[in-house]
Amino acid sequence: MTNEATEERVLETIRTRRELVNAAIDEELPLAEPERLYEASRYILEAGGKRLRPTVALLAGEAIADVDVESSDVEYRSFPAVSGDPVDLMRAAVSIEVIQSFTLIHDDIMDEDDLRRGVPAVHEAYDTSTAILAGDTLYSKAFEIMSETGADPKNGLEAMRLLASTCTRICEGQALDVAFERRAEVLPEEYLEMVELKTAVLYGAAASTPAVLLGADEEVVDALYRYGIDSGRAFQIQDDVLDLTVPSEDLGKQRGSDLVEGKETLITLHARQQGVDVDALVDAETPAEVTESEVESAVAALEESGSIDYAREKAEELTERSKRHLEVLPDNEARRRLAEIAEYLISRGY
Amino acid sequence: MTNEATEERVLETIRTRRELVNAAIDEELPLAEPERLYEASRYILEAGGKRLRPTVALLAGEAIADVDVESSDVEYRSFPAVSGDPVDLMRAAVSIEVIQSFTLIHDDIMDEDDLRRGVPAVHEAYDTSTAILAGDTLYSKAFEIMSETGADPKNGLEAMRLLASTCTRICEGQALDVAFERRAEVLPEEYLEMVELKTAVLYGAAASTPAVLLGADEEVVDALYRYGIDSGRAFQIQDDVLDLTVPSEDLGKQRGSDLVEGKETLITLHARQQGVDVDALVDAETPAEVTESEVESAVAALEESGSIDYAREKAEELTERSKRHLEVLPDNEARRRLAEIAEYLISRGY
Numbered sequence: 001m002t003n004e005a006t007e008e009r010v011l012e013t014i015r016t017r018r019e020l021v022n023a024a025i026d027e028e029l030p031l032a033e034p035e036r037l038y039e040a041s042r043y044i045l046e047a048g049g050k051r052l053r054p055t056v057a058l059l060a061g062e063a064i065a066d067v068d069v070e071s072s073d074v075e076y077r078s079f080p081a082v083s084g085d086p087v088d089l090m091r092a093a094v095s096i097e098v099i100q101s102f103t104l105i106h107d108d109i110m111d112e113d114d115l116r117r118g119v120p121a122v123h124e125a126y127d128t129s130t131a132i133l134a135g136d137t138l139y140s141k142a143f144e145i146m147s148e149t150g151a152d153p154k155n156g157l158e159a160m161r162l163l164a165s166t167c168t169r170i171c172e173g174q175a176l177d178v179a180f181e182r183r184a185e186v187l188p189e190e191y192l193e194m195v196e197l198k199t200a201v202l203y204g205a206a207a208s209t210p211a212v213l214l215g216a217d218e219e220v221v222d223a224l225y226r227y228g229i230d231s232g233r234a235f236q237i238q239d240d241v242l243d244l245t246v247p248s249e250d251l252g253k254q255r256g257s258d259l260v261e262g263k264e265t266l267i268t269l270h271a272r273q274q275g276v277d278v279d280a281l282v283d284a285e286t287p288a289e290v291t292e293s294e295v296e297s298a299v300a301a302l303e304e305s306g307s308i309d310y311a312r313e314k315a316e317e318l319t320e321r322s323k324r325h326l327e328v329l330p331d332n333e334a335r336r337r338l339a340e341i342a343e344y345l346i347s348r349g350y
Numbered sequence: 351m352t353n354e355a356t357e358e359r360v361l362e363t364i365r366t367r368r369e370l371v372n373a374a375i376d377e378e379l380p381l382a383e384p385e386r387l388y389e390a391s392r393y394i395l396e397a398g399g400k401r402l403r404p405t406v407a408l409l410a411g412e413a414i415a416d417v418d419v420e421s422s423d424v425e426y427r428s429f430p431a432v433s434g435d436p437v438d439l440m441r442a443a444v445s446i447e448v449i450q451s452f453t454l455i456h457d458d459i460m461d462e463d464d465l466r467r468g469v470p471a472v473h474e475a476y477d478t479s480t481a482i483l484a485g486d487t488l489y490s491k492a493f494e495i496m497s498e499t500g501a502d503p504k505n506g507l508e509a510m511r512l513l514a515s516t517c518t519r520i521c522e523g524q525a526l527d528v529a530f531e532r533r534a535e536v537l538p539e540e541y542l543e544m545v546e547l548k549t550a551v552l553y554g555a556a557a558s559t560p561a562v563l564l565g566a567d568e569e570v571v572d573a574l575y576r577y578g579i580d581s582g583r584a585f586q587i588q589d590d591v592l593d594l595t596v597p598s599e600d601l602g603k604q605r606g607s608d609l610v611e612g613k614e615t616l617i618t619l620h621a622r623q624q625g626v627d628v629d630a631l632v633d634a635e636t637p638a639e640v641t642e643s644e645v646e647s648a649v650a651a652l653e654e655s656g657s658i659d660y661a662r663e664k665a666e667e668l669t670e671r672s673k674r675h676l677e678v679l680p681d682n683e684a685r686r687r688l689a690e691i692a693e694y695l696i697s698r699g700y
Contacts, residue, residue: 037525110479129460132482133521136456139489140517147511153503160510161497167490171483175387
């Protein structure tokens with residue numbers, strides 16, 4: 001995204017929806033009893049987050065219904081299905097974000113990551129038991145919230161089925177991620193499959209669930225799912241590029257952390273295939289020990305092997321593909337914004 | 351249950367259904383990829399279990415539809431709804447058991463219980479990360495399975511909503527259980543509320559979900575839910591009684607373990623109200639250290655204060671109440687078996 005005005009517009013699109021989504025999260029996930037459990041459950045949601053997945057969901061609804069919420073009387077809480085009946089699209093958006101939050105809490109326990117969104121992870125701020133239980137609570141709350149959109153029951157049930165199968169696939173992706181850390185060799189295609197399961201399917205669900213709930217044609221449901229999958233995969237690959245290319249002060253953590261921690265990415269897997277001795281790129285064993293010059297020369301080696309460009313190109317290719325899936329939608333403002341968000345996912349600095 | 355022939359019949363009722371349920375679990379939860387994840391997910395299900403909740407669900411279906419599966423052509427996989435349309439009642443039964451299994455896996459991590467059904471808990475047999483993920487996978491699989499019963503979508507969606515709210519309440523119950531361990535005083539009523547959330551709601555869901563899926567009257571749905579709640583509460587109270595009254599060799603673990611570990615039960619809470627110094631009843635701090643004579647005298651003190659009888663009477667009272675809820679059902683074989691199962695839950699030796 002070279003156009004600054006466009007980038008400004010995307011950020012504004014996200015910001016306005018984030019405010020609505022945050023207010024809806026407060027309503028849908030109130031601080032109930034036992035209070036400590038709900039505090040822990042809300043903790044990561046309150047710590048921040050761009051609300052990208054709910055934003056994608058809300059825009060998908062607008063694109064399908066061919067309405068612009070900002071310039072009309074239509075509200076997300078009572079959004080017109082194809083039949084004309086009202087659907088609470090906001091609940092679907094919140095449900096997806098609540099699932100995302102549950103996966104973050106459990107992943108942080110499994111990956112022993114102690115920081116999240118600049119604050120201690122739930123298992124650090126509380127304890128591991130509370131973190132497991134907070135994640136489990138968000139899990140069921142997400143299904144509760146999704147069950148109450150008021151959509152035609154056939155569509156409502158299908159949205160629940162999609163949410164459940166999405167969660168299963170996220171678990172499978174996380175299991176593959178853990179398994180890959182123990183394996184001698186992982187192929188780039190296997191890595192991409194893992195990313196699809198672990199990250200992209202939730203973007204797929206975010207983009208296609210509104211189509212399911214509103215009763216859109218199957219062709220539209222499929223196209224939006226693929227839009228989500230492809231832009232979600234691009235997003236994850238871009239995350240790996242940013243870890244190497246963005247200065248530490250902008251990244252909010254040590255640049256090159258993934259490399260130091262021995263985490264395989266599309267970049268390292270490509271480099272290995274080019275004969276680069278990836279394990280020898282940095283000596284330091286923790287992000288705290290590594291020096292900037294060590295990271296510099298490692299990045300130079302990965303540039304040299306074409307691995308960073310390979311990942312960049314892959315992310316761009318996926319983004320282009322994701323945008324083409326949108327062609328099945330009416331040509332409107334929301335559709336253009338969905339395309340801009342796909343671009344934003346790979347152009348964001350950090 | 352004083353009648354041996356009746357007890358034999360209940361055990362036979364459970365046994366025949368358990369075999370069908372086990373076969374269905376194999377079909378609904380196949381060993382998919384990644385294999386290690388699904389192995390860990392199936393591990394506790396394969397280690398045994400009476401399948402009481404699925405049995406309750408299947409019998410509830412038979413009682414509502416007024417059919418006897420054993421003496422007719424009707425199959426659980428294609429069970430007649432009120433409308434006459436077929437519903438896969440077995441999927442609902444399996445879904446409930448899968449939820450039960452997920453809660454066992456996560457509870458064992460939180461409670462640091464290393465044994466389950468005579469085998470190492472999942473976090474011991476594998477590791478904590480795998481156990482968290484195995485539980486998460488069962489969680490979503492349960493919703494997937496419940497979404498595919500073929501019931502009328504309105505009823506199918508309502509069953510999903512009930513499953514989700516049940517899971518939320520189970521999490522709340524587990525959070526209360528953990529919180530009570532840290533509290534100076536817990537009232538018997540608070541303990542009973544915790545038991546209702548942690549244990550009984552899943553019996554409630556098991557008993558009432560078939561009524562929801564088959565399209566029974568709301569009165570029937572409610573009565574079956576209450577039957578499940580009351581018999582589930584009785585079941586948990588009886589568990590606490592058994593811990594003190596059944597010889598260690600029959601119990602499969604040290605008699606009086608709960609007492610030694612300082613776990614509050616309806617019995618200890620009643621004893622405290624009677625002025626018994628519960629914390630001084632045993633000196634040993636682990637079940638491995640305690641002697642039989644120490645347990646003997648502790649039990650004698652709790653008999654003396656009337657606390658064990660109080661719990662027994664409470665369990666019997668709840669069981670009688672649970673049976674009265676069944677009166678809304680047609681007077682048939684399955685209804686009698688549901689009543690017998692409620693009695694079995696508090697009469698079983700261990």
